[in-house]
Amino acid sequence: MHLANSSELAFIILQIIIVLFLMIHDWVPMGTLNDVKGVLSQNTVKQNLIITLINTIPFAVGLIISLVYAGKPYPLFVKMYLVLAYGTVYW
Numbered sequence: 001m002h003l004a005n006s007s008e009l010a011f012i013i014l015q016i017i018i019v020l021f022l023m024i025h026d027w028v029p030m031g032t033l034n035d036v037k038g039v040l041s042q043n044t045v046k047q048n049l050i051i052t053l054i055n056t057i058p059f060a061v062g063l064i065i066s067l068v069y070a071g072k073p074y075p076l077f078v079k080m081y082l083v084l085a086y087g088t089v090y091w
Contacts, residue, residue: 008070015063022056058085 026039026048039048062085065078074082 012063012066012070015059015066019056019060019063022059023052026052062086 025034027036029036043051062082065081066074069075069078
């Protein structure tokens with residue numbers, strides 16, 4: 001994988017951080033950022049796993065697509081997917 005520049009590297013690193021955070025934030029205590037006991041008191045482990053997958057998959061797909069096209073110009077569908085995936089976070 002050859003990255004085009006340092007901003008692309010930063011973008012991919014930030015995507016990795018987001019995907020990792022989404023995967024673990026309902027499972028691993030992180031001080032005041034989450035309440036694992038509260039989450040697990042309201043959801044079964046199976047429900048929590050499903051919720052984690054639903055929340056993580058769109059961003060993991062975006063990360064994978066970004067890695068596939070790293071160092072190359074992103075096709076329009078990649079740009080649109082990333083804008084939609086990350087744009088919905090702020091909706």
